[in-house]
Amino acid sequence: MKDSPGFLPLYRQVYDRLVKRITDGDWRPSEALPSEYALANELGVSQGTVRKALNEMEAEKLVERRQGKGTFVKEHTDEASIFRFFRLTRLDGARLTPESEVESINRRLANKQEKSVLGLEQKEHVIEIHRIRLVDHSPCVIETIILPQALFPDFDRLESLSESLYPLYQRKFGIHIVEVEEQLQAVAATKEDAKRLKIPDGTPLLRVDRVALTIIGRQVEWRSSLFETRKFVYSVNLN
Amino acid sequence: MKDSPGFLPLYRQVYDRLVKRITDGDWRPSEALPSEYALANELGVSQGTVRKALNEMEAEKLVERRQGKGTFVKEHTDEASIFRFFRLTRLDGARLTPESEVESINRRLANKQEKSVLGLEQKEHVIEIHRIRLVDHSPCVIETIILPQALFPDFDRLESLSESLYPLYQRKFGIHIVEVEEQLQAVAATKEDAKRLKIPDGTPLLRVDRVALTIIGRQVEWRSSLFETRKFVYSVNLN
DNA sequence: GAGTGGTCTAGACCACGCA
DNA sequence: GCGTGGTCTAGACCACTCT
Numbered sequence: 001m002k003d004s005p006g007f008l009p010l011y012r013q014v015y016d017r018l019v020k021r022i023t024d025g026d027w028r029p030s031e032a033l034p035s036e037y038a039l040a041n042e043l044g045v046s047q048g049t050v051r052k053a054l055n056e057m058e059a060e061k062l063v064e065r066r067q068g069k070g071t072f073v074k075e076h077t078d079e080a081s082i083f084r085f086f087r088l089t090r091l092d093g094a095r096l097t098p099e100s101e102v103e104s105i106n107r108r109l110a111n112k113q114e115k116s117v118l119g120l121e122q123k124e125h126v127i128e129i130h131r132i133r134l135v136d137h138s139p140c141v142i143e144t145i146i147l148p149q150a151l152f153p154d155f156d157r158l159e160s161l162s163e164s165l166y167p168l169y170q171r172k173f174g175i176h177i178v179e180v181e182e183q184l185q186a187v188a189a190t191k192e193d194a195k196r197l198k199i200p201d202g203t204p205l206l207r208v209d210r211v212a213l214t215i216i217g218r219q220v221e222w223r224s225s226l227f228e229t230r231k232f233v234y235s236v237n238l239n
Numbered sequence: 240m241k242d243s244p245g246f247l248p249l250y251r252q253v254y255d256r257l258v259k260r261i262t263d264g265d266w267r268p269s270e271a272l273p274s275e276y277a278l279a280n281e282l283g284v285s286q287g288t289v290r291k292a293l294n295e296m297e298a299e300k301l302v303e304r305r306q307g308k309g310t311f312v313k314e315h316t317d318e319a320s321i322f323r324f325f326r327l328t329r330l331d332g333a334r335l336t337p338e339s340e341v342e343s344i345n346r347r348l349a350n351k352q353e354k355s356v357l358g359l360e361q362k363e364h365v366i367e368i369h370r371i372r373l374v375d376h377s378p379c380v381i382e383t384i385i386l387p388q389a390l391f392p393d394f395d396r397l398e399s400l401s402e403s404l405y406p407l408y409q410r411k412f413g414i415h416i417v418e419v420e421e422q423l424q425a426v427a428a429t430k431e432d433a434k435r436l437k438i439p440d441g442t443p444l445l446r447v448d449r450v451a452l453t454i455i456g457r458q459v460e461w462r463s464s465l466f467e468t469r470k471f472v473y474s475v476n477l478n
Numbered sequence: 479g480a481g482t483g484g485t486c487t488a489g490a491c492c493a494c495g496c497a
Numbered sequence: 498g499c500g501t502g503g504t505c506t507a508g509a510c511c512a513c514t515c516t
Contacts, residue, residue: 007511007512009484009485009486010485010486011485011486035500035501035502036501036502037500037501045486045487046486046487046488047487047488048485048486048487048488049485049486049487051502051503052485052486054502060478061478065501065502065503066494066495066501066502067493067494067495067501067502067503068493068494068495068496068500068501068502068503069494069495069496069500069501069502070500070501070502071501071502084477085477087477089422093422178478179476179477179478180476180477181474181475181476182474182475182476182477183328183332183472183473183474184423184445184468184472184473184474184475185445185468185469185472185473186425186426186443186444186445186446186466186468187425187443188443202441204425204426204427204443204444205425205443206423206424206425206445207425209472227425229423229424229425230424233422233423233424233448234422234423234424235420235421235422235423236420236421236423236475236477237418237419237420237421238323238324238326238418238419238421238475239299239300239417239418246492246493248503248504248505249504249505250504250505274481274482274483275482275483276481276482284505284506285505285506285507286506286507287504287505287506287507288504288505288506290483290484291504291505293483304482304483304484305482305483305513305514306482306483306484306512306513306514307481307482307483307484307512307513307514307515308481308482308483308513308514308515309481309482309483310482310483
């Protein structure tokens with residue numbers, strides 16, 4: 001006689017309310033939330049319950065907690081974002097800080113595959129970005145990025161793009177990426193790839209297809225990258 | 240006048256003691272630990288403190304907690320282990336269950352690189368394993384696995400190897416892998432690779448170099464794999 | 479019904495950052 | 498010295514599992 005959820009813990013309800021207030025923009029990136037006691041008071045629960053909700057949010061990297069200071073909405077800075085999602089390193093494991101050159105930005109109707117990957121309905125528009133990323137002044141990644149136009153109004157009229165795009169999504173469009181799903185394959189460079197990366201035809205490349213997700217699991221970016229991995233490697237830890 | 244650690248929380252000390260008892264084999268895989276209250280009593284702390292330590296151990300997948308039943312040492316079953324660390328999937332994301340053919344197992348002195356990667360001292364021996372993994376009866380991965388002989392006594396006299404090696408490490412040698420570090424590159428198949436995988440020379444392959452670590456960060460396996468990714472992809476989520 | 483982990487509360491004290 | 502988050506305790510009650 002019970003339903004499937006049957007029971008939603010109080011701290012979960014607190015979590016949901018706080019997450020909503022962040023995604024709604026009640027507290028902006030790098031701003032402090034009220035203290036645990038203030039929130040507990042406001043929501044009519046104990047401080048320990050708020051604490052549990054905030055700790056979950058910290059585990060998901062939505063906020064950052066600092067003893068003696070407070071709880072802050074996590075900001076996607078360029079450095080942090082590259083450190084977190086850009087997995088290319090030198091052979092010895094040292095992190096890289098690439099530079100980017102945007103080649104083109106266009107707006108057009110989404111094709112079938114894009115609608116499927118991004119979960120779009122009929123006749124929606126997408127933004128298509130092509131760029132090259134360089135390390136030590138030589139090209140090593142080519143990227144194609146597809147964004148649902150509806151979530152990124154006037155994206156194609158931005159004056160310039162930052163090196164790391166996720167801080168931009170957060171700052172300008174209130175979109176907070178918390179997870180990416182990637183699929184990797186080894187492929188041979190086509191003539192065009194080879195020309196753009198200044199490498200021989202047929203060089204093996206690491207192809208990475210990535211879908212970026214928000215806290216509620218909404219797909220907001222589809223990115224297809226080709227990495228030249230003769231001097232660099234893609235590093236990842238699994239737990 | 241304080242030292243660098245300066246302060247070690249009680250739950251951390253409880254955590255350390257419990258982890259040690261598991262790695263020492265006091266409780267075997269799939270066995271239940273004493274209840275929170277029993278442990279709290281035995282260790283002279285409150286139940287909430289034990290709880291916090293156990294929750295950390297659950298987050299690290301060292302134990303599994305089941306409401307109404309108890310806390311159990313997590314067992315590396317074949318299925319769970321493949322699901323967790325074998326990242327190859329079909330193009331639609333469906334998981335694969337490969338079969339393996341061991342080609343050779345040898346014991347020899349570690350070379351310089353192996354000593355560096357595995358953190359070995361002078362003149363230690365290693366076990367070297369070569370195997371091929373097949374999906375749908377066709378070869379798609381070739382692996383070279385290096386183990387420090389000291390941690391795996393008589394490994395080369397085992398009658399057979401299970402499909403997934405980590406359950407074997409846990410069951411026979413008390414070694415519990417909790418994390419792997421991987422470095423990925425795209426490379427061209429050599430003549431020998433091509434022959435073993437039954438593919439054309441120079442086919443792009445995904446090369447994965449993996450170091451497997453225990454809970455205390457000890458390197459216990461170095462594995463170099465070459466994946467044929469025309470029909471499959473390496474899938475990973477980043478948070 | 480007994481025993482386990484999960485939630486929730488209330489209160490005390492500690493470590494840290496800052497003015 | 499004050500306010501913040503971090504730790505620790507004690508106790509009550511809930512949800513789940515098995516007998």
